[in-house]
Amino acid sequence: MTATQARRRVRIGVLSTEHMHAASYIRLLAKMPGVELIGVWDADPEHAGAAAKLAGTRALPTPEDLLSMVDGVVITSTNVDHRELTERAAAAGADVLCDKPLAITVADAKAIVEACDRAGVRLMTAFPMRFSPVIRSLESSVRSGSLGSVVCLEGVNSSRMPNNLAPWFVDPARSGGGALMDHVVHLADLYRWILRDEVVEVYAVANRILHERFDRVETGGLVMLRFAGGVFATIDCSWSKPRSYPTWGGLSIDAIGTAGVIRADAFRQRLAVYGGPGAGVAWPSWGPDEDQGTLDEFVAAVSQRRPPAVSGVDGLRAVEIVAAAYRSIETGAPVKLAT
Amino acid sequence: MTITRPGAPDRPSGTGLRVGLVGAGFIGGTHLAAWRSEGIDVVVFDVDPARSSLLADAFGVSVAPTLEALLVATDVVDICTPTHLHASVAIAATRAGRHVICEKPLARTLADGEAMLAAARQAGVRLLVGQVVRFYPEFAAARQAVVAGAIGDPAVLRLTRANSRPQQAADHWFFNHARSGGIILDLMIHDLDFARWVAGEVVSVACRSAAFEHPGAGVDHAVAILTHASGAISHVSASWAYAPQTSRTAFEIAGSRGLIEQDSDRTAGVERSLQDVGASGRATSLADGALGGDPFRLELAEFARAIEANVEPRTDGADALETLRLALAADQSARSAGQTIRLEAGAGS
Numbered sequence: 001m002t003a004t005q006a007r008r009r010v011r012i013g014v015l016s017t018e019h020m021h022a023a024s025y026i027r028l029l030a031k032m033p034g035v036e037l038i039g040v041w042d043a044d045p046e047h048a049g050a051a052a053k054l055a056g057t058r059a060l061p062t063p064e065d066l067l068s069m070v071d072g073v074v075i076t077s078t079n080v081d082h083r084e085l086t087e088r089a090a091a092a093g094a095d096v097l098c099d100k101p102l103a104i105t106v107a108d109a110k111a112i113v114e115a116c117d118r119a120g121v122r123l124m125t126a127f128p129m130r131f132s133p134v135i136r137s138l139e140s141s142v143r144s145g146s147l148g149s150v151v152c153l154e155g156v157n158s159s160r161m162p163n164n165l166a167p168w169f170v171d172p173a174r175s176g177g178g179a180l181m182d183h184v185v186h187l188a189d190l191y192r193w194i195l196r197d198e199v200v201e202v203y204a205v206a207n208r209i210l211h212e213r214f215d216r217v218e219t220g221g222l223v224m225l226r227f228a229g230g231v232f233a234t235i236d237c238s239w240s241k242p243r244s245y246p247t248w249g250g251l252s253i254d255a256i257g258t259a260g261v262i263r264a265d266a267f268r269q270r271l272a273v274y275g276g277p278g279a280g281v282a283w284p285s286w287g288p289d290e291d292q293g294t295l296d297e298f299v300a301a302v303s304q305r306r307p308p309a310v311s312g313v314d315g316l317r318a319v320e321i322v323a324a325a326y327r328s329i330e331t332g333a334p335v336k337l338a339t
Numbered sequence: 340m341t342i343t344r345p346g347a348p349d350r351p352s353g354t355g356l357r358v359g360l361v362g363a364g365f366i367g368g369t370h371l372a373a374w375r376s377e378g379i380d381v382v383v384f385d386v387d388p389a390r391s392s393l394l395a396d397a398f399g400v401s402v403a404p405t406l407e408a409l410l411v412a413t414d415v416v417d418i419c420t421p422t423h424l425h426a427s428v429a430i431a432a433t434r435a436g437r438h439v440i441c442e443k444p445l446a447r448t449l450a451d452g453e454a455m456l457a458a459a460r461q462a463g464v465r466l467l468v469g470q471v472v473r474f475y476p477e478f479a480a481a482r483q484a485v486v487a488g489a490i491g492d493p494a495v496l497r498l499t500r501a502n503s504r505p506q507q508a509a510d511h512w513f514f515n516h517a518r519s520g521g522i523i524l525d526l527m528i529h530d531l532d533f534a535r536w537v538a539g540e541v542v543s544v545a546c547r548s549a550a551f552e553h554p555g556a557g558v559d560h561a562v563a564i565l566t567h568a569s570g571a572i573s574h575v576s577a578s579w580a581y582a583p584q585t586s587r588t589a590f591e592i593a594g595s596r597g598l599i600e601q602d603s604d605r606t607a608g609v610e611r612s613l614q615d616v617g618a619s620g621r622a623t624s625l626a627d628g629a630l631g632g633d634p635f636r637l638e639l640a641e642f643a644r645a646i647e648a649n650v651e652p653r654t655d656g657a658d659a660l661e662t663l664r665l666a667l668a669a670d671q672s673a674r675s676a677g678q679t680i681r682l683e684a685g686a687g688s
Contacts, residue, residue, distance in 0.1 A: 151549040152560050154576055156497070158593075203545050203677060205564055205572045209494035209595050220495040220593070222564045222574050224545060224677065232547040232677070234562050236574055238495045240593035256549070256560045256580045261501070332543065333679050 009036040010303045013070040015063055015085050016077030017042045017051045019099050020165040021126070024291045025074050030055035035299055041066045067092035072122070072302040074295075075099060078174040079181065083108040090119035097124045097298040097308075101185045101322060102315030104176025109319040113312040124298050124308035125315030127189045129251060129266060131293025138253060138264035139194045148258030150195065153233035155187040159249025161211050161219060161239040170216050178217025180206060180325055183237035185318035186251060189310075191225065191233050192317060194255070199317075201226040203334040204325035210240055223325050224334075246272070247283040266290075356643055359384065359403065359413030359437070361428050363394040366442050367419035370469075371398050373636040374417075379643065381417075384409040410435040415646055417639075418442060421512040422519050426451035433462040438646045440639070442469045443532075444524050445659040447517075449667055452660045459656060467642045467652060468659030472529040473536060474634040474641070477601050481592060482537050484599060491596030493538040496573040498530035501587040504559070504579040521550055522559045523670045524663075527577035530590075531563070531669065532662040536654075537592060538571040541665050543681045548673035549580070563669045575669075 012035050014026055022040075029037045039058040042048035048059035060066040063085065067073065072095035075085045082103050089096050096116060102125050103109035116123035129135050141147055161170070162182065168174040175181055192198065202225055206218035223235040241249050250267040269287030276282050301308035324335040358374055360367055363385035374381045375398050384403040385391035395402045403409035406428065410416065416432035418425050418441040425446050429439045439459060445468045446452035459466035472478050485493060505513055512518040519525050523546065535541060548561035560580045565573040581587075589602040608630045645652040668680040 148558075149553075149556065151553045151556055151558055151580075152547075152562065154562060201677070203564065203679070205566050207494060207570045207572055209492055209570055210593060211595070212491070213595055220572060222495070222572050224547065224562070224564055226547070226677065230552055232552055232562070234564070234574060234576075236495070236497055238593060240495050240591070240598060242597050245598065256558070256578060258556050258558045261578070261581050334545070334677055 009034055010072065010299050011036045011038050011070045012299065013038045013060070013066040013073045013094075014040045014051070015066065015073050015075045015089070016081065017047045018078050018081075018166060018168060019076040020162070021099055021291070022051060022076035023054075025076060025295060026051055026055045026057075028289075028292055028295055029074070030057065032295065032299065034303065038069045039066055063088050064092065067094050070094050072097065072298065074298070078168045079104045079176045080174050083112055086112045086123070087115045090115045090121050093119060093121060095122040095124075095298075095302045097126055097294070098312075098315065099126045100315065100318070101176070101181060102312065102319050104181065104319075106316070106320050106323050109316040113316050116312055122301055122308055123312035124301065125189075125310050125312060125318070126294055127186065127310050127314065127318075128290040128294045129186050129190055130193060130310055131297065132266045132290040133288045134264050134266045134269075135190060135253070138255060138262055141262055142194050142255060142257075147255055147260060147262055150231055150255055150257045152231065152256040153191050153194070154254040154256070155191070155234065155252065156236040157183040157186050157249070157251045158236055158238045158240045159183070160241045160243060160245060161214065164243070170214070172217050175217065177322075177326065178206075178221075179219050179237045179239045180204065180221045180223070181217075181322060182239070184221070184223055184235055184322050184325060185315075187235045187237075187253070188225070188318045188321040189314055190253065191227070192314070195227055195229065195231055197227040197229045197231065199225045199321050199337055200228050201334050201336055202321055202324035202328055204328040206329050210238065221325075225321065244280065246281045247285075355380070356415060356647055357382070357413040359409040359416045360419060361385070361406065361409065361416060362419035362421070363387070363390045364419065364421075368394055368397075369635050370417055370419055370442070370639065371400070373633060373639045375400070376633070376636050377640055377643065382409055382412050406431060410437055413437065415440060415643075422524065423447040423512075423517070426455050429455045429466065430458045433458040433464055433466070436462055436464060438465040438467075440467045440469065440642050441656075443471070443659065444520065444528050444666060445656065445663045447520055447524070449660075449664060452663050456656050456660055465646050466656030467645060468654065468656055469635075469638055470529070470532045470654050470659055470662060471634050471638050472533050473653050474638040476631050476634075477603070477606065478533055478590075481590065481599050481601060482533075485537050485592060485594070489597060490592060490594030490599055492569065493571045493592055493594050495593040496534055496538055496571065497591040498534060498573065498575045499587070499589040500526055500530055500577045501581050501585060501589075502526065502579055503581045503583045503585045516550075520666070520670060521548070522561050522577055522579060523548060523563075523673060524666050526579070527561055527563065527575055527669065528662060528666040530575045530577065531565075531665050532654075532659075533590070534565055534567075534573040534575060535662060535665065538567045538573060539569045540567065540661065541565045541573075541682055542568050543679050544665065544669050544672055545677050545679045546669040546672040547677045551673050552676075561669075561673060563672070565665075
């Protein structure tokens, strides 16, 4: 490869491997022809080393060591660390793809957006479901009017409790919360995108009964949203799948319109495999990989010096909805959001 | 764990229970078929004599010319009238000393429902309400699994009832909120009742309905979020927005130790895909999901045993009053843009 060709490739690094999404992103980045995977940093050098080795890249001792060599960075840390790492990336002039939720408070999410604006770097929130062909098909049906006008969206984003993959998910100081913090942002963002509208009211309930009454964070939650244009929408964000469930969980949307109903199940395309490793049945996916679409969009935005299709403000809006959901749980009543 | 099915009804006991069916519409026909399958004698009355004759003739049973004549000739009155007329018929029946079986919902208003219960108590007769979902085998089996501890304590319930719009004309009482209570009192009430049966009494409800949020849209779909006294939460969705001939139910009950899933799309014993759509449609009917026994027949047989043999049924009028209270609270929430409505703790009658 000539030096010119190498320079054309977008130089990407990964900050933190604490989120399990890191493994998927690193594996995909290493295979992308337009990407030069510069390296991986993690607060735990052993984790960084192991992740780097898997992808044939190197581990860097500090974030700045990595940031000085990249065009853009993927942040897959604990939720609470998103702000500090994004601010350091912005200060170093690196574009940012930050995992969801963008932050655990509205103030942190605003600070992240402002830091990137001030530094003039691109900020993309990682909402991979925007790149799911299943969800994109639903979105285009809604946009084309084949559903008539939409009156209601019902979504389910439920899963196992993810603490076996990363224990910090159930440590509120690092995750910011439980099932609501983990899952509401995905569907909230998809609804905003599908409807091209903003949420004006949020109602939510939650409990701590699932998983033998695990009580450090909420494990069950239901949310009802109202959009400015009148559509109402619900989200089941519960960690309601037991460990023995054949897959991690899923995400689906039922869109109810004046011309009928469309159901989109983003993870229905899977096999049922019996007798594999472990007991019982497994449901490995043969469907599309939405993480690849997310990375493609980020790399294209960095390379073409254009805004990414999913913005930092999209991440901020989703965090505002989550914060309103927690306020609603406290008050037991719907909470209004300023538009 | 073994899930035992609710037993098929015993053959009629032969005590000669005489049933007076009031209301010869759609649900009246369903009840009449179930009664006849049980070999029980039925007399039919409807304010429209032509309609009562049509139905009675189809099943070879006799017609009563008036409600009074029906009351004289029967032991039990089975009320299948439009919802807003349940109370007046029920109270007349109890005053005549007749037991009452009533199609759901118990009544159009809480005051009517309470008056019906008071009248039955005063007369010393049974008042039983057909919350038929408790007799659908998949719902009964799921409830039994929960009671047996299969999934620990219920935590998050998701109940879905996805239907096409009923075929009645636009001016039918069914679509008149003042008479039927709309989609919440007529359709969602099935799953509101099931949610109570599985996860216990409800302390608050928030509900939104397309009928109130989008009154001009001509589509009906409602969603309620319940909080139970136990701490469990429920998502209840009821729809008349689906394509013609759709009739799907699905539920998920997540508990402290496990999860139950059921979807009628995946469990119909028979699926029909017929070239002649006019014959009986493309779709699987609800009955195809319950081939082990017609739920209406199971329900009415259990009610008949309650009346004849004093065997306690799985649900009664007092129970149905609590379900009605919940449905009315959901309707009130839907009419007030999703405001949270609190139900009085332990508001038993």
